Amino acid sequence: MLVAAFLVVSSISAATAWSGIAQAEDPANIPHDFLAPVERGAPFLPSPDHTSSVVHRAELLTSLDTIIQARIELRGRNAAGTSRILESQEASIIRDLESVPVVALADATEEFGIGLGVFPVAELRKPFRNDWDDPRSGGRRHRGTDLLAQSGVALLAIEDGVFERSTVGSLGGLSVYLIGDSGARYYYAHLDEVEIMTEGQPVYAGQRIGAVGDSGNAKGSPHLHIQWAPNGDSDWANPFPLLDALYGDGHVTVTPLEGPPNQQL
Numbered sequence: 001m002l003v004a005a006f007l008v009v010s011s012i013s014a015a016t017a018w019s020g021i022a023q024a025e026d027p028a029n030i031p032h033d034f035l036a037p038v039e040r041g042a043p044f045l046p047s048p049d050h051t052s053s054v055v056h057r058a059e060l061l062t063s064l065d066t067i068i069q070a071r072i073e074l075r076g077r078n079a080a081g082t083s084r085i086l087e088s089q090e091a092s093i094i095r096d097l098e099s100v101p102v103v104a105l106a107d108a109t110e111e112f113g114i115g116l117g118v119f120p121v122a123e124l125r126k127p128f129r130n131d132w133d134d135p136r137s138g139g140r141r142h143r144g145t146d147l148l149a150q151s152g153v154a155l156l157a158i159e160d161g162v163f164e165r166s167t168v169g170s171l172g173g174l175s176v177y178l179i180g181d182s183g184a185r186y187y188y189a190h191l192d193e194v195e196i197m198t199e200g201q202p203v204y205a206g207q208r209i210g211a212v213g214d215s216g217n218a219k220g221s222p223h224l225h226i227q228w229a230p231n232g233d234s235d236w237a238n239p240f241p242l243l244d245a246l247y248g249d250g251h252v253t254v255t256p257l258e259g260p261p262n263q264q265l
């Protein structure tokens with residue numbers, strides 16, 4: 001039922017997005033339209049395929065964005081042939097997008113103010129646990145959740161929003177900050193690689209933003225250390241309940257804890 005409903009809504013949105021490409025040619029708005037078909041409040045149906053479909057979708061969105069950028073760059077040049085090829089590739093990607101089910105986590109993440117949320121790691125090596133406030137070296141306390149995964153596994157934006165910046169530090173290594181449409185701020189640390197993004201560039205739920213690594217003080221144990229500040233800035237809170245909801249498990253009871261701001265490991 002959900003899939004059937006999605007396909008119907010998706011066709012309408014794809015048509016809208018397509019006309020958006022032709023008329024406005026604003027790459028910032030196009031991929032977003034493809035995630036919009038998920039109705040807010042749609043039921044989340046956990047599926048073993050959900051991460052792979054999210055990754056596939058994110059890859060398609062990335063390809064679409066590249067093609068749209070290329071088409072924009074060709075504007076005003078005498079390159080009709082190339083434009084036609086790009087247009088045909090674009091149409092093909094749009095068809096593929098329509099065939100990939102969207103993971104609608106709206107119900108699961110509603111309490112966190114997120115309409116469509118996506119688990120940030122495409123594939124985990126181990127189940128994760130609530131490790132907020134665990135002791136760390138130098139008397140520090142853990143101010144995030146560690147998600148163990150293989151190096152190179154795709155890291156995905158949890159919600160629609162914008163890229164804030166990437167940093168390199170001795171603890172967090174290569175890291176990325178995102179600002180979600182919900183107003184939340186996310187910090188992804190120990191990355192192996194970051195997609196090239198400029199400040200303020202839109203990101204979409206499920207979009208690949210980089211890859212798992214062991215940079216900073218995570219040498220030899222690749223994982224994503226993720227922090228979540230639901231009110232923005234550095235007002236970090238325990239991300240475990242959110243991650244748990246995004247993962248679609250639903251069996252773990254947790255008590256969110258308040259913690260001191262910004263310690264990045």
Ligand SMILES: [Zn+2]
Pocket residue numbers: 142144145146224225226265
């Ligand atoms: Zn950590």
